[in-house]
Amino acid sequence: MGFYRRRQGVFVCGNCSAELKGAGRHGVARNRNNPYFWGLTNEPARVLCQQCLMVRKEQMPSIRRMKFNQYVKLGMFREN
Numbered sequence: 001m002g003f004y005r006r007r008q009g010v011f012v013c014g015n016c017s018a019e020l021k022g023a024g025r026h027g028v029a030r031n032r033n034n035p036y037f038w039g040l041t042n043e044p045a046r047v048l049c050q051q052c053l054m055v056r057k058e059q060m061p062s063i064r065r066m067k068f069n070q071y072v073k074l075g076m077f078r079e080n
């Protein structure tokens with residue numbers, strides 16, 4: 001499971017334990033790091049980094065996958 005480290009202000013990827021910045025002030029992971037946002041409803045982790053999402057790309061519904069490719073192209077994950 002991904003979790004939030006309050007003090008450091010980072011999330012930890014639920015799969016590979018990579019630290020993700022940009023958690024914001026409220027301790028809520030950004031949509032792009034939420035597997036549910038990408039239609040990965042069977043994913044037990046609540047927070048995933050770009051690389052782990054990339055591995056699961058084929059499991060995404062095609063509309064979500066197109067959006068994901070767009071996000072990657074736009075560099076939306078760069079700050080991770």
Ligand SMILES: [Zn+2]
Binds near residue numbers: 016051
């Ligand atoms: Zn990861």
